[in-house]
Amino acid sequence: MTVYYTQLDGTTLGTWDVSVRAPAPGESSAGVLHDLVTYAAVQAVAGPPAQTSAVRFPPGTRVRDVTVNGATAVVDLSKEVTSGSGGSFEENGEFKGLVYTLTGIPSINTVQITIEGRTVETLPGGHLELDAPLRRSDW
Amino acid sequence: MLRFVARIGSAIAIFVLLATTVVRAETVSYAFERSTITFTHIARTASGLAVGIDDPAFRSLLKSLGATLTARPGDHTVLITTSAPDVISFGVGDAQYSVGSLTAQARFAPYANGSEVFLPFDDVLHALGVSPQDGVLERLLTSVDVQGYGVQAVLVARGAGVLRPRVVSDGPDRVVYAFDGVGTTLAPQRAISAGGIRNVLITSSGTARDPQTLLTIELAPNTRHDPPQSGSGEFEVAFGTNGSAPPLVEPLRETVAVAPADMGTSSPSPEPSASPGGTATVNGVSVQPTNDGGQSVLIAVTGNAAYEWHRLRAPDNRFWIDIEGAQLAGGPLDQAEPNPLIALRVRQIDPQTVRVALSLAGDTALDVSPSATGVSVTLGTAAVADNAPHSGTGTVGTVVSASEPQTTVTPVPADEYGAPNDENSWKFGPQTYVPTNPKLIVIDPGHGGSDRGSMHGDLQEAVLTLDMAQRVQTILLARGWQVKMTRTVDHDVDATPASTQEAIRLGHDNADAYALQARDDIANEAGARLFVSIHCNAYLNSGPNGVTVYDSKPIDAALALAMDRTIALAGLGVKDDGVVKSHLYVTMHANMPAILIETAFLTNPADYAKLSSSDWRQRMAEAIADGIDRYAQANPVPNSGE
Secondary structure, three states: EEEEEOOOOOOEEEEEOOOOOOOOOOEEEEEEEHHHHHHHHHHHHOOOOOOOOOOOOOOOOOEEEEEEOOOOOOOOEEHHHHOOOHHHHHHHHHHHHHHHHHHHHOOOOOEEEEEOOOOOOOOOOOOOOOOOOOOHHHO | EEEEEHHHOHHHHHHOOOOOOOOEEEEEEEEOOOOOEEEEEEEEEEEEEEEEEOHHHHHHHHHHHOOOOEEOOOOOEEEOOOOOEEEEEEOOOOOEEOOOOOEEEEOOOOOOOEEEEEHHHHHHHHHOEEEEEEEEEEEEEEEEEEEEEEOOEEEEEEEEOOOOOOEHHHHHHEEEEEEOEEEOOOOEEEEEEOEEEEEEEEEEEEEOOOEEEEEEEEEEOOOEEEOOOOOOEEEEEEOOOOOOOOOOOOOOOOOOOOOOOOOOOOOOOOOOOOOOOOOEEEEEEEEEEEEOOEEEEEEEEEEEEEEEEEEEEEOOOEEEEEOOOOOEEEEEEEOOOOOOEEEEEEEEEEEOOEEEEEEEOOOOOEEEEEEEEEEEEEEEEEEOOOOOOEEEEEOOOOOOOOOOOOOOOOOHHHHHOOOOOOOOOOOOOOOOOOOOOEEEEEEEEEEEEOOOOOOEEEHHHHHHHHHHHHHHHHHHHHHEEEEEEEOOOOOOOOOHHHHHHHHHHHHOHHHHHHHHHHHHHHHHHHHHHEEEEEEEOOOOOOOOEEEEEOOOHHHHHHHHHHHHHHOOOOOOHHHHEEEOOOOEHHOOOOOEEEEEEEEEEEOOHHHHHHHHHHHHHHHHHHHHHHHHHHHHHOOOOOOOOO
């Protein structure tokens, strides 16, 4: 699976690959997809290996929950995501990598972000619109 | 054997596993960080101890190491994000697990007992950089890397949890750091010779219960170093000779020497494949007039590549071509072009694809052909034929005859470009806007009141944006424009009926939760010509700098481009980071052409100094006003007498 991140020019994407385990015997396709989306979201939020320069989510940001609703992946992030620098640069880059990663999964076209279970207009004092699903064509 | 059985059938496998290998639930205790930690969800299997992921002691260990766990009852995957950050991934029934991009073999496969997943205890601790031995859980220093940048070098140490070493000695020929409570299995010595670092020595001392690791860096004469920085998962120090300041800000890309010795599975992963995607290079794009009054866009490509193009007819009038398997030489390009073009954009849109996008003045005929030097897009002056293709594909390179025409017609892929009826999409959004008040510009000073925006040093974004916005207002008024400010004091922007409705729709009890919609409502209700939001950028570290113009909708593009060009040429001494398209709220929900200008980075020292200067803010305000004039002159409102 390809995981995307945004380079420090704020726009160019980079990638790294992670291996995906084979489905367990008897595992449902919905279960496999849910695990895959969760894995992708956790990887994208963690970002590439530390020595790679990347626009990163604030330290401590974690994926609380992931649900797949049709073609939309709903990713619930922990409150630490609100502890960033407050610049458009950071929001734009971190969410671009996350959305590209998740929409790289077949059948996932859009990504809805929630924070601690709530839909928000933007991050507090933020810029990027989060109350509607994001998609690759937003960038 | 266990792994084989587990893969045959989960129910049988788990039954066999539980029936034959788990002796009994028990507890184990270890000394950790000068206290005792007792695991209670422990099972003893034939291959070693297993720990349940809901074990309170296990959760508390993760927390103290700065690691987080993601797993829901019933999930087959358990994910742990370390403080590095690396993602450790275990799958139920699979003895292979991964740490970052490395995979390793566990002693036995994780298994589920009811809704709780049990992990191989020794393996998960090893992956976390913790060593269990002699009744002690020892945090390990897992890697020490030196990245050289010519005469400068950055030493990075990583391990379990946050490393906060003490400086033991700091002399002209050596620096010694002590990592208290941290052990190591790293090789004791390595020669480096980069950035003034000669040798790195790693020595263990202390006791089993109270380990210590000493890191000695032997230096060449006249080597200086920065104060060390402890990030979330690493410790780094920059060294440099030449007496220059070391390069913690914006290190160069080249890595002269990465020197891992024995790093185990929790070592950092190799550099990811950030760029080497295709074999082709896009060397440049040029525009030349044709004999019949059209324009020819020549895309110079070396190597072999496939391309795919799409055009959108009126009212969108856009064309783009993706060169697949190609790298863009040089930076992205944004420039205005003469008729029948409006603008040209060139971007590396992903590691494998270079996109050349054209804004077209009208619904003109065009032809895409491979040439000896790449691909040419020729725009004529005649209107496009009704039956002309909307898209096509082709190849460039030695395997293809230079004259071979492209013929394949493919539909627009909905995944890649958004659904064709999606108003939020760049390509399909509204293309026209007629202001009811062509002389009115809305200026939006970002943040304010309870929202301070970014803060750094003595500067607050909410204050700076109002200052610059008021300067823009003064200049525009003097030039005959009308100006409406979304705020004129350092207050929150009041909620509007529409913003309140949106807040209620999303279940917020505070109408101010929709503060950005309120700003857009001011411009939308006034029928303003343009919406210009003024901000200051920031990041988690001091590297990123420069001015960026963000846009979101198709009708924003010309304004964004005019503003970016004007600011870039205004001699403000700030790096031009170009126009960036993003889904920002204020630009997306303003009906009119709208941009958000991140004037400079508060978190970058050079940019900070500029933002501190009232003279610089005045010149930035003049550049913003000039950008508005430049756009307005090139894009008069029809029937407005301009």
